[in-house]
Every structure is written in C-alpha cells, then in structure tokens.
Amino acid sequence: MSLLPQKNQLGFFEIRLESIGGLGANLAGKMLAEAGVLGLGLNGCNFSSYGSEKKGSPVKGFIRFCDPDVEIRDHSPIEEPHVIGVFHEALYKMVDVVKGLQPNGVVLVNSVRDFENVKHDLGMKSGTLAIVDALGIAVEEKTKVNTAMLGALFRICDFLDPDAMRAVIRKTFEKKYPHLVEPNIKTFNRGYEEVTFKVFKEEDSDNEPLFNQSQPVLGYDSQSIGGTIIAQGNSILKDVSGSRQGFLPAYDPNTCIHCAACDNVCPDFCFVWEEGEDKRGRKNMFLKGIDYQYCKGCLKCVEACPTTSLSEMREELNYAQDHTVKQNHPYITGGVKS
Numbered sequence: 001m002s003l004l005p006q007k008n009q010l011g012f013f014e015i016r017l018e019s020i021g022g023l024g025a026n027l028a029g030k031m032l033a034e035a036g037v038l039g040l041g042l043n044g045c046n047f048s049s050y051g052s053e054k055k056g057s058p059v060k061g062f063i064r065f066c067d068p069d070v071e072i073r074d075h076s077p078i079e080e081p082h083v084i085g086v087f088h089e090a091l092y093k094m095v096d097v098v099k100g101l102q103p104n105g106v107v108l109v110n111s112v113r114d115f116e117n118v119k120h121d122l123g124m125k126s127g128t129l130a131i132v133d134a135l136g137i138a139v140e141e142k143t144k145v146n147t148a149m150l151g152a153l154f155r156i157c158d159f160l161d162p163d164a165m166r167a168v169i170r171k172t173f174e175k176k177y178p179h180l181v182e183p184n185i186k187t188f189n190r191g192y193e194e195v196t197f198k199v200f201k202e203e204d205s206d207n208e209p210l211f212n213q214s215q216p217v218l219g220y221d222s223q224s225i226g227g228t229i230i231a232q233g234n235s236i237l238k239d240v241s242g243s244r245q246g247f248l249p250a251y252d253p254n255t256c257i258h259c260a261a262c263d264n265v266c267p268d269f270c271f272v273w274e275e276g277e278d279k280r281g282r283k284n285m286f287l288k289g290i291d292y293q294y295c296k297g298c299l300k301c302v303e304a305c306p307t308t309s310l311s312e313m314r315e316e317l318n319y320a321q322d323h324t325v326k327q328n329h330p331y332i333t334g335g336v337k338s
C-alpha cells in the first residue's frame, strides 16, 4: 500500500519551496528528501534553482517523492505541486508563489498576519492555507527559519515521520555544530506544533481555476533577452529588501539629534538627509528618513544610535514601501533625482 496521500500522473507527490537566497530553503529541501528516503524507504529527489545566485534573490527548492517501485526519471522543475512552502512574504512582489498549485493542495506561509490578509495577498480563492511564525520561532530559539518551516511541512505531509527528521537534524549538525542539535530539534518541534490551518471554500461558482495554473507567462513575443536577471536583486533596480531576514530599523524623528552616528555605520548609504536651519537659524543637515530599498536589515544603525530614534522592528508587509524616504542625491547610483 502506498504511503503517499496523493500522486500525479507520473506517480509523484511534489513539494515546491519558494524562498530567498540566505534563508536555507536548499538545505531544508535536502533534509526533507533525506527524511522521506532514508526514514520511510520512499524514492525521492531534491534539487534547487537559484536564479542569479545572489543573496536576496528568489530561490526555489523542489522535492519529489514516489513509491519505492517507481523510478524517478523526471528532473524538471515542479510546476504543479501538492504542497508549497513560502519562506518570505517579500516574494509576493516578484514571484507568483502559488502558481500551479494542485486544487486540493496546501500553501504554507511564514507570516504573523491573519489568514484573510495572507489569502488576499496570495490571490487565493479556496484551498488550505497554513501559517506559521517561523521567523519568530527561529529568533526565540536562536536558529534559522528553515528548521521551523520544516516542522510545519512535516505536519502538512503527515505521511512523513517526524522522528526521521529529528534523526536527520541530529546527523546534519552533530559533527560540526553539536551545540545546534537541541535548539534545532526544538525549533522543528515548535514549527510542527504551532502551525495553524484554515480551509477556504470556493467563493465563486464560475469554474475559474483555484490558483493561476502553470501556463507560461513568457513566450515568443514576451520572453526577456537571454541572461537578463529580472528579479529585484539585479543591478538596475538595486532592491536589496529581499536580503532582510524579518527585521529593519524604524525611525522616529521626534527623538533624533541628527548626530549621523547611524550614517557612519550604514554600509549601504540608506540614510537620507536634507539641509535646513536649526532653532538659532544656523545651517545644518537634518535626517529625513531611511531609503529602505537599499537596507539589508543588518541593524548596525540601531546599535550606533545614541537615542531611541532608531529601533529594531519586525518587518511587516508594505512597511518599508510606505515609510521609505527616497534618496535624492545625484551621485547615489539608482537614486531618484528630485
């Protein structure tokens, strides 16, 4: 009898991880496949696609499982997965993360927002949505987002054995980083226990697909020039917001003394200044705000700030977009001239 709950025409159960370079989706996919193959005796494979191989640019991880008597002769990217794991909500603006999801598939999202908001942003009409605060768990346990996501993925793929995953975590870390074994197992367990689910019934009866199906959006007329990097991490847009791993500096102008300590430590010239006059009419430079397009979330500025003007905050979707102050210096490449 097959262990797999669903299979496509080729006999595969397929999982696609949508992530950003640096969040560990590649390793998560490898560990997930290993737990299914070594732990359950399934046939399986895993591979990733990196795009421009740049931290902050989109990454996809693919995992295929099938019964032991089925050979895997298909190593193409997974277009119509049964499960999708979204590691970072910044992906929504550059990737159609739910593209091709099977009608009865499950989408797992790393988020602190509620089901209705996430559903709306995904463009989801119906289906099962799972949400876990993987970043919050990782911060509390001093581990990484990928292990918490793995815990939640195991809860969704309940044919997999969580003990097999705990054994893989142990094997992966115990030689080089033995101190990381227990925190990672705890992170995995919390992801497994803390993921929540909501099933949405179809709202419309117009027989529209539940998600965008896997029709190619690029063709003969619309294909970009070969080798072009169209994701946001390219050298034209210079948008490094995808490099942030959940945190950014929030600026409160009311307590700012315009000392420029933040500007001195910022590696990416994110602070935007304007000339003005102080209370005595003397000319001075005043901090206007932060251009979050260039901010990678290192938080060096928060450490350097002598007042409470800069504070660390958990990034909310669209916060950076709504609070960014654009660079207007003509010598800052990519800045917007006023």
Ligand code: SF4
Pocket (backbone or CB within 6 Å): 248, 249, 265, 266, 267, 268, 269, 270, 271, 290, 294, 295, 296, 297, 298, 299, 300, 301, 302
């Ligand atoms: S978090 Fe880092 S990159 Fe962002 S503004 Fe502060 S110092 Fe600059």
Ligand code: SF4
Pocket (backbone or CB within 6 Å): 255, 256, 257, 258, 259, 260, 261, 262, 263, 287, 304, 305, 306, 307, 309, 310
């Ligand atoms: S370090 Fe703090 S107080 Fe100084 S300019 Fe920057 S935000 Fe203002």
